[in-house]
Amino acid sequence: MKVLSENAARTLLNAFNDAGYTEAQVRKHLGAAELPSLQLRNVARLLDRTSTATELNTLLRWFWVGVPVAKANAEKTIPAEMLGLLEQTGLIAEQGENWAATVMLLHTDGFLVAADHPSAIERHEADLVLWPNPTSKFLAKFAIRRHSRATLDLGTGSGILSLQAAAFSDKVIATDLNERAVEMARFNVWLNGIKNVDVVAGDCFAPVAGEKFDLILSNPPFFITPQSDYLFCDNSMELDGLCRRLVKEAPEHLSEGGYLEMLCEWAQVTGERWEDRVAEWLRGTGCDAWVMKGVTQDPEEYAQRRVKEISQDPGGDAEAYAGYMNYYRQRGVEAIHDGLVVIRKREGKNWARIEEVPKTPSGELGEMIVTSFAAQDLLQNADTDEAFLKLRPKLGANVRLEHVCAPKEGRWTTDSLTLRLISGFPFHMAVQPLVAEFLVTCDGTRTAREAIASFAAQVKAPLERVQSECQALLWKLIERGFMTVENS
Numbered sequence: 478m479k480v481l482s483e484n485a486a487r488t489l490l491n492a493f494n495d496a497g498y499t500e501a502q503v504r505k506h507l508g509a510a511e512l513p514s515l516q517l518r519n520v521a522r523l524l525d526r527t528s529t530a531t532e533l534n535t536l537l538r539w540f541w542v543g544v545p546v547a548k549a550n551a552e553k554t555i556p557a558e559m560l561g562l563l564e565q566t567g568l569i570a571e572q573g574e575n576w577a578a579t580v581m582l583l584h585t586d587g588f589l590v591a592a593d594h595p596s597a598i599e600r601h602e603a604d605l606v607l608w609p610n611p612t613s614k615f616l617a618k619f620a621i622r623r624h625s626r627a628t629l630d631l632g633t634g635s636g637i638l639s640l641q642a643a644a645f646s647d648k649v650i651a652t653d654l655n656e657r658a659v660e661m662a663r664f665n666v667w668l669n670g671i672k673n674v675d676v677v678a679g680d681c682f683a684p685v686a687g688e689k690f691d692l693i694l695s696n697p698p699f700f701i702t703p704q705s706d707y708l709f710c711d712n713s714m715e716l717d718g719l720c721r722r723l724v725k726e727a728p729e730h731l732s733e734g735g736y737l738e739m740l741c742e743w744a745q746v747t748g749e750r751w752e753d754r755v756a757e758w759l760r761g762t763g764c765d766a767w768v769m770k771g772v773t774q775d776p777e778e779y780a781q782r783r784v785k786e787i788s789q790d791p792g793g794d795a796e797a798y799a800g801y802m803n804y805y806r807q808r809g810v811e812a813i814h815d816g817l818v819v820i821r822k823r824e825g826k827n828w829a830r831i832e833e834v835p836k837t838p839s840g841e842l843g844e845m846i847v848t849s850f851a852a853q854d855l856l857q858n859a860d861t862d863e864a865f866l867k868l869r870p871k872l873g874a875n876v877r878l879e880h881v882c883a884p885k886e887g888r889w890t891t892d893s894l895t896l897r898l899i900s901g902f903p904f905h906m907a908v909q910p911l912v913a914e915f916l917v918t919c920d921g922t923r924t925a926r927e928a929i930a931s932f933a934a935q936v937k938a939p940l941e942r943v944q945s946e947c948q949a950l951l952w953k954l955i956e957r958g959f960m961t962v963e964n965s
């Protein structure tokens with residue numbers, strides 16, 4: 478892939494837009510945005526959809542379906558200047574009487590991104606460069622989009638996280654062990670006219686020795702596998718060793734207050750609780766941490782999924798499956814968990830919050846991370862009753878009370894009351910009617926001490942008991958983001 482002048486990048490991007498190779502048009506034209514895949518058996522449909530000789534169809538056949546186009550057809554449908562640029566950049570290459578694309582081109586978040594075609598997995602290309610995919614989009618949603626003096630995107634692949642981070646960072650350094658990814662990411666930086674991203678090759682933090690960052694993003698190869706078939710997904714170390722290594726080494730590259738946000742998987746082995754392994758990663762890092770656990774799979778389920786992903790030939794399934802299962806059995810792996818690890822460098826006594834979180838978070842998730850860290854700091858500082866009771870808790874604007882009634886003796890009677898968050902993680906919590914009434918009176922004007930005392934008087938219950946129960950409840954609600962807090 479070759480990078481040309483700034484002007485050439487602009488001309489090329491405009492040419493794709495003018496031809497209708499835009500996110501909306503591609504979706505409309507193909508009827509669905511799914512990638513071409515042997516497993517999905519959708520190639521015949523995509524070829525049919527793109528069968529007439531038009532400029533857009535030629536581009537789609539090259540850069541989406543991934544099939545060659547006869548030179549005569551290409552010359553008829555693609556303007557000469559664009560064809561020249563496609564050839565000079567190496568986006569297409571001659572193949573006998575045809576031109577064939579060397580990459581796939583996808584739209585993500587307003588960028589046009591080159592990556593390898595999904596058929597590269599089917600061809601078992603070990604150094605394939607991953608396209609923007611659900612994991613990159615997931616991490617991007619959680620990225621803290623506050624001003625960053627320097628951002629590191631470790632394991633950049635196509636460079637998608639760096640392209641996004643360029644908007645809120647003074648500079649971005651994108652690194653990858655795979656030289657092909659480095660080349661692809663540099664190309665994407667150029668194609669999208671981005672000026673503040675440098676792409677460098679190297680293993681883990683080696684390319685940024687001695688440098689510090691306000692934000693480190695990483696979607697590393699985290700699959701827990703017995704072999705390293707693919708650089709983009711197979712963790713090359715024992716079990717979850719690569720993710721552990723990144724967490725252990727990241728603090729040296731974080732400025733005070735800087736964050737690492739990293740997707741990962743970790744194993745649970747015989748005799749351990751699910752959180753033990755990841756808790757060990759965090760120890761001694763000098764960072765506060767929030768580990769958000771997502772899905773848990775048992776080894777059988779996990780191995781079956783991996784086998785399906787890597788092989789189209791059912792004939793090899795038994796051997797591949799046995800390879801995975803022997804690896805897990807020998808090491809006593811009982812479960813594999815996935816999640817997002819966020820650590821923040823901070824001097825002083827650090828805290829760690831490790832928990833399972835609900836699926837389908839929504840809203841400004843980068844901001845949610847920052848406010849959750851701030852809430853946890855505040856709770857850590859209010860670690861005596863005296864300090865906690867001075868806080869002024871306030872029910873958040875993103876909280877709803879769900880009242881469920883059931884019919885009973887000809888009337889609707891309350892079945893349950895549930896507090897729900899409508900942004901961030903959709904945490905929920907059952908509450909008693911009187912408690913719901915108490916919480917709504919917490920509006921930030923009264924201290925926790927005042928609010929609890931008045932509630933105890935109202936329910937005519939001993940202050941001491943009400944205070945200890947309310948304190949525990951308020952703590953949980955503040956931690957989970959149902960309540961914000963003002964200091965007195």
Ligand SMILES: C[S@@+](CC[C@H](N)C(=O)[O-])C[C@H]1O[C@@H](n2cnc3c(N)ncnc32)[C@H](O)[C@@H]1O
Pocket residue numbers: 606607608609610612613614631632633634635636637638652653654655658679680681696697698708709710
């Ligand atoms: C799952 S892909 C993520 C790509 C991209 N960041 C995204 O989110 O779409 C992981 C990337 O890490 C790179 N990688 C693998 N091992 C690495 C290592 N030891 N150091 C740096 N990068 C590595 C792979 O080449 C691959 O590009």
